[in-house]
Every structure is written in structure tokens, then in C-alpha cells.
Amino acid sequence: MSQDEGEVSDVILECRNISKSFDQIEALKDVSFKLRRGEVLGLEGDNGAGKSTMIKILRGVIQPTSGEIYIEGKKKVFNSPRDAIREGIQCVYQEAALVEQLSVAENFFIGQEPVRRYANGLINFVDFEKMEKDSYEYLARMGFHLKVTDEIRNFSGGERQAVAVMRALYFKPKILFLDEPTTALSEKAKRALFDLLRASKKVCPMIFVTHDLNDAIELCDRIIMLRLGKIVFEFKAKEGLKVEEILRYM
Amino acid sequence: MNINEIKKTFFNVNGIVLIVALVGLTILFSLTSPYFFTPINLRVIFESMSILAILATGLHFLLVAGEIDISFVSVLELSAITAALFTPGNTFFIILASLLAAVAVGVVNGFFTLKVGIPSFLATLATMVGVQGIVFLISNYRSVVLRNDLLPQIFYGRFFGNIATAVFWMIGFFIVAGIILRYTKFGRWVYATGGNEKAARLMGIPTKMVKFKLFIISAAMAGVAGLIVASRSLAARPGMGEAYLMPAIAAPILGGALLTGGRGSIVRTALGCLVLTIIINGVNLLGLEPAHQNIFMGVILVSALSIRSFRKEDKEISFKRILKFIRR
Secondary structure (H helix, E strand, O other): OOHHHHHHHHEEEEEEEEEEEEOOEEEEEEEEEEEEOOOEEEEEOOOOOOHHHHHHHHHOOOOOOEEEEEEOOEEEOOOOHHHHHHOOEEEEOOOOOOOOOOEHHHHHOOOOOOEEEEOOOOEEEEOHHHHHHHHHHHHHHOOOOOOOOOEHHHOOHHHHHHHHHHHHHHOOOOEEEEEOOOOOOOHHHHHHHHHHHHHHOOOOOEEEEOOOHHHHHHHOOEEEEEEOOEEEEEEEHHHOOOHHHHHHOO | OOHHHHHHHHOOHHHHHHHHHHHHHHHHHHHHOOOOOOHHHHHHHHHHHHHHHHHHHHHHHHHHOOOOOOOHHHHHHHHHHHHHHHOOOOHHHHHHHHHHHHHHHHHHHHHHHHHHOOOHHHHHHHHHHHHHHHHHHHHOOOOEEOOOOHHHHHHHOEEEOOEEHHHHHHHHHHHHHHHHHHHOHHHHHHHHHHHOHHHHHHOOOOHHHHHHHHHHHHHHHHHHHHHHHHHHHOEEOOOOOHHHHHHHHHHHHHOOOOOOOOOOOHHHHHHHHHHHHHHHHHHHHOOOOOHHHHHHHHHHHHHHHHHHHHHOOOOOOOHHHHHHHHHO
8 A cells, every 4th residue: 555545544534725704804714634533633723713614614514615625535515514414523512502491311312313213114203212321321421420301401511511522422423523622621521521532532533622722732633723714833742842832823 | 291291391380370370260260151161162162272273283383493473364364265265176176275375375484584584573474464465365355155065074074972073183283293392303303493593503403494394384284274264164254364363372372482482382382272262262151342352361471471481490390389489
């Protein structure tokens, strides 16, 4: 196998020359990067750097003005989050994307509810038993023993974020995007989350968006720094770059 | 329904207000009219309730999703007039034509609300007025007689214990709506869309498609209600749906549905319909002017909404808390 072939098969996601404009404002300018199997890629930058715009494009919430997205070497166009979910892309959003009036179990499976089929699949009813059992077990793995039949509005910020993270991992995604997932977590919950993400990265490469450089260096293998919609710097987290050096590029 | 669901449905502010209103009104009208609590009158109440209930069920779906459709008044009339104009003819064809006319209005409502972006209240207000105009034109401002024998039998025939089929249609729609909303993916998506549309969309729920289908369901239900109204009076005329405007919106709201979406119980909507129908029936039995119906309905609605806003949260209420509240 040549080096090129090796690299191609190693790359699970490639963004080529992605640009996005909102009227006169250019939120992303010609951004290109690759995500490899088994790695956690960090996306760093100040507010307005274009990190969230990039995630929204990759998730199909908005469409790029120009540029292309390749998943496992095949060009993809995501017109909606549903398209991205079908390709095995899951995302944990900064605002957690939860519905207050629904239970923990329902939020865990929102949009992807398991069903029980009757009459040769003509009638499908939501399988609440499976939803409650699986969501409880998955959350317990991260140390959250929640009453999953209660409405999610009754839980703390950390518990809600745990639901958002664990539901993304539950569906065994091909790629996972994490948009500021530690915002509402306690230090203990953050440690548990990082352990879980490290353990999961072999089967599920990730893009981790965060403001916290220490978090990024601790979790990510490679970090891309965005500024005003452009990539200004890329480095491997384990190469021992000091925070002060990184800050120069911000 | 398991015990938890029964508790969730009835032991909250909305459930308790409805039960208190139902019991209170039943006692009041039983004491004031000897004809109220009789088997014949109970049958009359359920038959009168059927049209309101079918309209309210269609509207209930939309309210849970955070939208509203007030064009159902005109859609009911359009459906009824269409049926009357096509008679005598093939009954199946008449039903199909009426429902297609109704669904067409639902499609228009969905298009202007979801594609053009007009708030549903305004979009459906416009279609209500527009369709009303169409109804006047196609009916030539007059009543049109329903000249078909089978159609009234299907929608208002009396086969079982002298009870009109409309009652069975109503029960059927309640059961189907309850099952859809509680046990199907689509039903859960309706609640998710109304609860937090942005989150629902981000999690892959096609929220616009969900709402579009609901506009069609609401219009189709109004279409069925139109066929029942026409079958009951054996005629259709412009303006025959106007009386349902306020109660059909009030019933789901009395049942706990929010105009902002995400909440609502079909069982409580059914109770809301029953309470409002009892008011109409009781006032009629007492020989009071129809204006009294409006006063009663207004008082019940504003009381329910006041108690709800006072309580703010729609959580379950324990018996202890109820007793504490009464003692206080």
C-alpha cells in the first residue's frame, strides 16, 4: 500500500476549501482540514472565529457558500441534520439541544426513538421500555443514576449535559462533534467525560470545540486554531507546545 | 394508560380544574333543571359534543406543536357545502370531494405558515376569511339541501341504542389521536417540535414536515366535522360553523395545551369539550339566552387560565398539597 493510499483510508472526514458568508460577513474563509480515524481533533478560537459555523455546516444545519465535504473519501452534501445523522454523524451542542417537557429517556432518544413493530411493520409503537432501560444504563456508566422517566427540566446543568453526551455516544457514531460540551460540567463529571471520550476515540473519531486550551491539550491529539474564519495554526497536542506560545497565535 | 399516566393526566392544575368544573356544573344543572341528568339528555350532550370534539382534536395536534389553525370554521362550512352541492351522487365520491376540499385548505395553511413564514394565527385568519368568501359564492348565499340517503346514515345515523354515529366517530378519533400522540414516533415528534423546535430540528426531527402534516390533519378533521354537521341538519349553509370557533379553541386550552406548544393531553381536551358542551346544554335547558353560554364559558376559561398562571408549573400535585391549598 502506498503512503497516499494509506492516508486516504486513514482519513474519515475531509473538509476542502469551506467558506461561508452571511450577507457581507465572511464567517469561514477557505477552511480545509482532515480528521483521521482514532483521533480527537480540537477546534480552537475566540468568539466569532467560525468554530460553531464549521460544526453547523458539518452537521447540515447550514450549508456552506462554497467548498466540499468528504466522508470516507466520498463527497457528501448535508441539507439537514437528518442527512448528517444518516451518515453516522452525531453532535453534542453547546446548548445541549434538549426539550424541557420531555423525559430524560425521551430526550436521550429524541429523533431516533426505537420502535416495536406489529402487523408486519404496518404499526410501529415507540419502545419506551428499551428507551428507559438503555438510557438509565448508559448514564449510570458516567456516574449519573437518574430517574429517566422524569422531565429533563428537573435536572441540573451537569446532568443535562451528561444526557446530551451519552445519547451521542449511544448511537455508536462514525464521527462525533462536541461543541463546548464541558460548559455545564463539574470537574468530576468533566474527568469522567474525558475518560469516556479517550476510551471511545478508537472507534469514534471526534472534533472537539472548546474555549479552554488546557482541556483541548488534555483531550485532543491535534489542534487547529481558527481566527476570523481562517485556520491560523495547527499543531499536535503532545508536541509540548506551551500555552504561552499557542496564545501568540490567537 | 398505567397509574403513572393517569396521575400525570389528572393530578395537575389543568386536570383538577376540569374535574371540579365538570362536577360543579353537573351538580348545578342537575339541581336547577329536572331534565339535565336524564339518559336522553346525556345522549344529547354527547351527540352535541361530537362535532366540537372532532374539531378540537384536530386543533389539539397543532397546539401541541406550537401552531394554531382558526380556519377550521370555514373549512367545516366548505366541506359541508361541497357535500351538499355534489348530492345526489356517489356517496364515496361526495366524502372524497369534501375531504379533498378541506385538505386543500390545510395545504394552503401549511404553505403560508411554513414556507412563506407568516405566523399561523394570521395565515389561518386569512384563509378563514378567504374560504368563507368561497363558501358564500358556491352556495349562492343560501342553504343547500343534502339529497343523499347514505351520507347522513354514515355520519349521523342511529344504529346502536339510538345514539348518533357521530358519537362513535368522536370516540374513534379520540382513541386514534391519543395513540398517535402517546405511542408513535410521529406523536413524540409533535411534542418535541412544540417543546423546543430548534433542539428537535438539531436532533434530526423534520419539524416543518411534522407541522405541515398537522395542518392537513386539522383541516381533514374540520372536513369530517363538516360532513357530520351537514348530515345532522340534512343541509349546509354559510355561517353554520361560526358557533364552534370559540369552544373548539377553548377546549384544548382548558385541557392544558399551551399556545407556545409542547404540552397537552387528549384526555383533558376531551374533558374540556365535555365541560363546554354541558355549559351550552345546561343554559339551553334553563331557557336562558345564548349570551349566558358565553358568560359561563368565559368565566370557566379565564378561571382555568388564572389558576394555571398562578401555579406556573404544570407539575403533578399531590393530595397533601391539594388539602393544604383547600385548608388555606
